[in-house]
Amino acid sequence: MSSTRTSGRGRALSLAVAALLACATGCAGSTGGGVATGTALQGEGPTTTGAIGFSDVKVGGIYRMAFPLTRNISKQAVSVTGVKLLNIPAGGKLLGYSVYSVKDTPGYRLGYQETAHPTAGDVDLDKYPNYAGHPYTIKPGVLSDKYAVVRLKVTAKVTKPVTGCEADYTQAGRTYHQTLTCRFQLDMA
Known part of the structure; x- marks a missing residue:
């Protein structure tokens, strides 16, 4: 953010646009612009250890990858308002975010490749309620x-x-964002 002062209306518009662009999930150091770096959430699950990925990835393939499960480790409720990936490598195109329960x-779906012809046992997350764009409380x-x-296309x-x-969230009337460790490998043949 530059040192130029922003009007209250401009700042509110910037925050509103940022909230609309994010889709789903993050308590204490200022980063400027009224949003603080959070510490209330703890990521859990395999995506926090680098154990998630796909082999034999092909150009044109569409892949879905789950963010870490999140635990509120603070003493106050948080309302998750959005999520985003911070580092999408060259060759990857973001298609969007979803939030499921x-x-x-059928449980925590770590990831899968979308195919035109699903096989028996495949789970299509599009058949389930999508909570993206709706804050939820932890x-x-x-x-x-x-x-x-x-959802990412190669x-x-x-x-x-x-x-x-x-993850973006509010807690006790303040807005926070917090980076959770996650890593998805896309190994190409």
Whole structure:
């Protein structure tokens, strides 16, 4: 952010646009612009250890990858308002975000490649309620039943992993964002 002062209306418009662009999931250092770096969330699950990925990735393929499950480790409820990937490598094109509940889907779906002809046992997340664009609350000390999923298309050779899952949330009337560790490998043949 530049040192130029922004009017209250301009700042509110900027925050509103940022909230609309994000789709789903993040308590204490200022980053400027009225949004602080958060510490209330803790990422859990395989995506936090680099264990998620796809082999034999092809140009034109569409892949879905789950953000980490999130636990509120603070003493106050948080309202998750959005998520985004921070580092999409060259050759990857973001198609969008979704938010699902493990209560609706057959568990925490880590990821899958979309195909024109699904096989028996494939789970199509599009058949389940999508909570993207709707804030959801995580109570203190609780692991959320909601999880975000990114949809990514491979447009060219990918040589680096997809990393950095950022969650946006409000807590006690303040807005925060928090980067959660995540890593998705797209290994090409």
